[in-house]
Amino acid sequence: MVDKPETGHENAGERLIEASLALHDLKGWFVREVLPLEAALMQFLRRSGRDSADIADLRQEVYLRVCEYAEKEIPHPVKPLVFTIARNLLIDQVRRGQVIPIEAMADLDAANVAADTPGPDRTIMAREELLLLRGALDRLSPRCREAVIMRRIEGLSRREIALRMGITENTVSEYIKIGVRTLANSLYGEPEAARRPV
Amino acid sequence: MINSTEAARHSSAASRAEEVASAWIEQRDRGDWSPTDQSQFDTWLAQSLENRIAYCRLEAAWDRTERLAALHAP
Numbered sequence: 001m002v003d004k005p006e007t008g009h010e011n012a013g014e015r016l017i018e019a020s021l022a023l024h025d026l027k028g029w030f031v032r033e034v035l036p037l038e039a040a041l042m043q044f045l046r047r048s049g050r051d052s053a054d055i056a057d058l059r060q061e062v063y064l065r066v067c068e069y070a071e072k073e074i075p076h077p078v079k080p081l082v083f084t085i086a087r088n089l090l091i092d093q094v095r096r097g098q099v100i101p102i103e104a105m106a107d108l109d110a111a112n113v114a115a116d117t118p119g120p121d122r123t124i125m126a127r128e129e130l131l132l133l134r135g136a137l138d139r140l141s142p143r144c145r146e147a148v149i150m151r152r153i154e155g156l157s158r159r160e161i162a163l164r165m166g167i168t169e170n171t172v173s174e175y176i177k178i179g180v181r182t183l184a185n186s187l188y189g190e191p192e193a194a195r196r197p198v
Numbered sequence: 199m200i201n202s203t204e205a206a207r208h209s210s211a212a213s214r215a216e217e218v219a220s221a222w223i224e225q226r227d228r229g230d231w232s233p234t235d236q237s238q239f240d241t242w243l244a245q246s247l248e249n250r251i252a253y254c255r256l257e258a259a260w261d262r263t264e265r266l267a268a269l270h271a272p
Contacts, residue, residue: 026250031258053210060212063251071247126265133266151227152263158228176227177220184216184259 026067033078034066038188041082048090059189062086136186140179147175148183212252218242219252223260 041062045055065085066078075081137145146165150156151172162169222239225231243250 027254027258030251030254035255035258053213056212056216057210060210060215060248060251063255064248067247067251129262130265133263137263137266148263149266152260153267155267173221173224173228176224177217180220180223180256180260181216183263184256187259187262188255 026070029070029074030063030067034063034082035188037079037082039191041086042189043191044083044086045090048093058086058089061089132187136183139186140182144175144179144182147172148179151176211248215246215248215252216256219249219256222253223256227260 038059041059042055045058045062048055048058050058062082062085066075066082069075069081070078137148140148143165147161150161150164151158156164158169158172161172165172222242225235226239243253
């Protein structure tokens with residue numbers, strides 16, 4: 001699956017073109033159809049009682065399998081596929097002896113039913129979106145939030161942010177990187193109620 | 199980037215892909231993006247579907263924060 005960049009130039013070039021096309025095609029579909037399901041998917045996966053690193057791996061594995069499927073044929077609708085893949089991943093782990101709590105298994109159906117409500121991202125209004133964004137911003141650590149606000153809202157350069165905050169440019173980069181990941185987890189992975197301003 | 203066994207133990211495959219993806223987003227957003235950067239970025243994207251998924255997800259969230267500028271508008 002991993003293409004090795006050290007192979008022939010022509011092939012590498014072709015692969016790059018394919019990959020960028022794949023990124024373009026993938027992104028529109030994935031962001032529109034799959035990401036709005038993330039809060040329900042995370043809720044479903046968390047009931048397995050795994051720690052957060054395992055949950056993140058499971059989420060990534062679900063996305064990988066869904067996108068591998070979508071590269072051949074776009075699933076309509078995608079939601080049943082997402083939850084079938086998630087359920088099968090959990091069941092596979094049980095079979096391999098990585099036991100999960102019985103009540104978590106019993107909750108799988110309940111989670112699936114709960115996931116049948118439409119993703120909030122499709123219906124929220126612009127004002128609601130701003131509330132969600134502000135809620136996600138509120139969940140960053142104070143220094144991280146400061147850096148993200150300066151970069152994203154005030155449009156300051158990395159150097160200007162470093163000067164204002166009295167930190168190195170590399171530390172600014174670290175805050176931005178953590179901010180990007182934390183914002184994604186808040187905006188996509190948390191239930192709607194937890195996404196509003198604190 | 200992982201410099202201790204403790205960090206390695208808690209660092210999942212997903213979080214490693216996301217860590218690199220967030221570094222690319224930060225770098226693209228910095229304003230000194232070069233053709234060399236673009237080429238390295240393209241190579242990384244081409245390496246795996248997992249990389250492309252991690253990047254799409256984080257970029258989508260980062261793009262949404264553009265709207266936050268409206269809260270800041272005078």
